[in-house]
Each structure stands twice: as C-alpha cells, then as structure tokens.
Amino acid sequence: MWGEEYAGIERDWCDLAFFYKAQGEYEQAELLYKRGLAIKENRTQESKDPDFFSNIGLFYKDWGKYEQAEPFLLRALATHEQAYAAEGTSMLDGVVKGLSALAELYEAQGRDDQAELLLQRALTLLVDKAERTDKEEAQYYTWGKYEQAEPLLKRVLGISERMWGPEHPKTAEALHNLAKHYYQHEKFRQAEPLLVRAIAIREQTLGPEHLETGKSVHNLGALYRAQGKYEQAEPLFRRSLKIYEQTLGPEHPSTLLELVYMAGIYWKLDEYAKAEPLYKRVSPFFDRLPGDSARRYYIWLLRELGQEQEAVILERNADSHGITASGDS
Numbered sequence: 001m002w003g004e005e006y007a008g009i010e011r012d013w014c015d016l017a018f019f020y021k022a023q024g025e026y027e028q029a030e031l032l033y034k035r036g037l038a039i040k041e042n043r044t045q046e047s048k049d050p051d052f053f054s055n056i057g058l059f060y061k062d063w064g065k066y067e068q069a070e071p072f073l074l075r076a077l078a079t080h081e082q083a084y085a086a087e088g089t090s091m092l093d094g095v096v097k098g099l100s101a102l103a104e105l106y107e108a109q110g111r112d113d114q115a116e117l118l119l120q121r122a123l124t125l126l127v128d129k130a131e132r133t134d135k136e137e138a139q140y141y142t143w144g145k146y147e148q149a150e151p152l153l154k155r156v157l158g159i160s161e162r163m164w165g166p167e168h169p170k171t172a173e174a175l176h177n178l179a180k181h182y183y184q185h186e187k188f189r190q191a192e193p194l195l196v197r198a199i200a201i202r203e204q205t206l207g208p209e210h211l212e213t214g215k216s217v218h219n220l221g222a223l224y225r226a227q228g229k230y231e232q233a234e235p236l237f238r239r240s241l242k243i244y245e246q247t248l249g250p251e252h253p254s255t256l257l258e259l260v261y262m263a264g265i266y267w268k269l270d271e272y273a274k275a276e277p278l279y280k281r282v283s284p285f286f287d288r289l290p291g292d293s294a295r296r297y298y299i300w301l302l303r304e305l306g307q308e309q310e311a312v313i314l315e316r317n318a319d320s321h322g323i324t325a326s327g328d329s
Helices: 009-022 026-042 050-063 066-108 112-133 135-145 149-164 169-184 188-205 211-226 230-247 253-268 272-288 293-304 308-320
Strands: none
Touching: 009 026, 009 050, 026 050, 050 066, 066 112, 066 149, 112 149, 149 169, 169 188, 169 211, 188 211, 211 230, 211 253, 230 253, 253 272, 253 293, 272 293, 293 308
C-alpha cells in the first residue's frame, strides 16, 4: 500500500474529489481537494501544475464560492504564462485555457468587462500562434483556423449583448468575427444570419457607407461566392467596392482586391466584357497584390476577347519581373 509519498497521490485525491463533486457532495469533495493540495504544496518542485490548480478553482466556481476560486485560477494562469514565456508557442494553448477559465469565473460573477478583456486576449494569442506557425496562412485565417476559438468568440458575443445591447456596434463586431470564423470553417449556414444581423446593426448605428459596414457586406459577398451563388454575391461586392473607394481611396490595397473579386465574379458569370475593365484598372498595381493570379487571369481574358497584342505586352511585363505566363516565379 502506497503512502502519501507516492508521487501521484495528490491527483488521486483530486480524482476522488471530482467523484464526490459529481454526486453533489461538495463538502466532502472540498476536504479531498484540500488534502491533495497540501501534498502538492509540500512538494515544492512539483508545485507548478496549472491544471491541478485550475481544477480546484473551477470546483469552487461551480460551487458558487467565487472568492475562493479566483486565486487558484489566477495561479493556474500565471503558471501557464511562465511556461509560455520559457518554452514558446508550444505552451500557448495552456495560456488560452487559463484565460478562458478565469473569464468563465468573471462571467459567473457578472464582471463582464473583465471577462471580455481576457477572452479578447486569448483570441489575440491564437492570432499570434497562427502567425508563428504559418505566416502565409495567417493573413487569411487569423484565429479562425483553430477550433478552440469558437467558444471564445461565442462568449465574446454573449458578453457584448449583455454589456452593450443587441443593437450596439460592439455587438456587430462580435457577430462579424464569429461569422468570419464559421466562414473559414465552411460553416456557411451558421455564418450567414450573423453577417446579415451585423450589417443591419452597422447600417443603423454607423451608417450604410461606413467602412465597417463595407467589411461585413464584403464578407457576406465572399460567403455567397464560396457557395457558388455568384448572382447574390455580385451586388454585395459592388456595394463594398463603392464603400472602399469612398473611405479608403481608389488605390488602397483593399480597394484593389475588391476590384479583383468583382472581376472574378463576372468571370464566373461568363460576363468577360464586365470583368475586363476591372482587371485593366488594377493592372498598374498587380505587383501590390498577393500572388499573381489576377495578372494571369487578365492575360487569359484578353486572349479570350481577341486582344492578343495587349496580352503579349502584359506577358512581357510579367517576364521582366521574373514571372512566367503560368504564374511561376
């Protein structure tokens, strides 16, 4: 029979405590958690165990003893942060977990403003993880690549609705971000009503020509484009393009990309005569755009329209930049 010098016995006490908690016997569970904690604290070299402290904190949170819960959750978060500082990105998920648990406590206490800050920080860390692991993909996926972002984004939305109300720009921002996550995971049915609602709020509170309204309009257009609903996407991209031109200017990178998206919609609709002037307008700025697909599509389109001379000139210009007609560099 092992005594309390057994290296894992404190976890055994906590596992037994969890059993009593599940039965609703919180007083008995607390005694067992405290016994495990005492053993853990006596082993100073093993005292840095964030999950151990987080479990005790969440136990007190579930019991409604919020004041007892907070120091354990703060300690768990601090330990996760120390590991992240020492070991880097591989420890980032622990920090996100710690932030989420502490935010859960603050939500239960009605401290929504503090909870929102923690959740926003967790989402920022997920963006950081994307940038560290895949810089090229990060610009397209941000936090949406990570499944653990979804519950965080949902909670930010709930907090925004409680703090600011269902028709506030902050709520629209939360709707927009959750919809973006669903879009990136191809959950189009979930994304669409969120974007429609975000657009309605932004139109009413910020104005129909505001840049933030334009961003949500663009995302709804992108959602329809991804589903092959090009007729529905076309007026939305046309509207977001107009907003970008008015707010950002005709040569801003976002405006140029919107022109490319519009041209791509007309391409899909076989309306080449409408696509050509849009590509032509962007053509002096091809080098500012990511990749070279717009240039290649324009060359192909010129040939389809019988404008071989213009296609050859553009092709030679691509060659002078070290880019072949096929887009290889």
